[in-house]
Amino acid sequence: MDRFRSVLGHFCTGVTVVTTVADGVPVGFACQSFAALSLDPPLVLFCPDRRSGTWPAIREAGLFCVNVLAEDQREVSRLFGTRGADRFSGTGWRPSPNGCPVLDGVLTWIDCKVEDVHDAGDHHVVVGRVTELGECRDGQPLLFYRGAYAATDSRYEVDGELDNLLTWSRSADWL
Numbered sequence: 001m002d003r004f005r006s007v008l009g010h011f012c013t014g015v016t017v018v019t020t021v022a023d024g025v026p027v028g029f030a031c032q033s034f035a036a037l038s039l040d041p042p043l044v045l046f047c048p049d050r051r052s053g054t055w056p057a058i059r060e061a062g063l064f065c066v067n068v069l070a071e072d073q074r075e076v077s078r079l080f081g082t083r084g085a086d087r088f089s090g091t092g093w094r095p096s097p098n099g100c101p102v103l104d105g106v107l108t109w110i111d112c113k114v115e116d117v118h119d120a121g122d123h124h125v126v127v128g129r130v131t132e133l134g135e136c137r138d139g140q141p142l143l144f145y146r147g148a149y150a151a152t153d154s155r156y157e158v159d160g161e162l163d164n165l166l167t168w169s170r171s172a173d174w175l
Contacts, residue, residue, distance in 0.1 A: 012150060015142040017067040017080045018046055019093075019101040022057035026088045026101045029054040030081035032144050033123070034066055042130035044110060047123045053083070055124065059114060064128060065100035066110040069142040073105055074149050077142060097132045107141060109134035 019028035033047035044066065048055035058064050069077055080087050092104035096111045103109075112128030119125075143150040 012143050012145040015069045015073075015077050015144050015149075016046070017069060017076065017103060017106075018048075018054075018058065018064050019067060019103070020058045020061040020064045021095075021099055021101070022061055026093065027054050027057045028067075028080055028087060028101060028103075030077050031066075037127060043115065044112060044128050044130060046126050046128070047120065048126065050122055050124065055126075058126075059117065061100075062114050063098045063100055064112050064114065065096045065098065065102055066112065066128075067101075067103045067106040068108050068110075069103075070105060070107050070137075070139040071142045071149075071151055072139075073103075073142055076103060076105075077149070096134070102134065106134075106137075107139050108136040 013032040014034070016031050016034045017028050018031045018034070019026060021027070029048070029052060031046050031048070035045055037043040037045045046066065048058075076091065079085055079091065088101070093101040094104075096102045096109060098111045098113070100111060110128075110130055111132035111134075112130055114126060115129040116127040117124050118127075140152045143152065
């Protein structure tokens with residue numbers, strides 16, 4: 001397991017916080033296993049640990065919001081990644097159109113409805129149908145790489161097919 005973790009740690013991921021409201025109380029957890037899945041229909045996925053205390057509340061609510069963290073939100077990530085923490089104490093937020101928490105300062109957010117759930121080893125794969133997209137603000141994302149937060153020191157212009165990675169329609173090789 002250590003070797004597996006080490007090798008996969010060389011794949012850089014963004015950091016998100018997945019939120020909902022359960023019984024009138026906001027809940028959420030830090031999640032780095034988030035990805036776009038489909039453009040048509042618009043689907044995303046995230047993978048909560050089977051032992052997650054928050055995932056059952058999200059599943060029951062049937063709605064969630066993915067908050068894309070900015071690089072200056074390391075403390076938000078740590079708070080929402082700590083078991084038993086009072087995650088919303090002192091954390092500013094507003095309700096999304098679905099009523100899920102949109103955290104202050106995020107780069108953007110994605111409102112979703114739980115579409116499907118698959119068992120996958122010690123995690124679940126949750127497929128969400130996108131119902132609303134948030135506004136985007138300038139800033140750099142919070143990244144996780146080799147067991148630590150990573151910064152983006154620069155951006156590189158991309159020529160050719162990669163510049164339209166998520167919207168590329170001429171090739172079945174890209175999402």
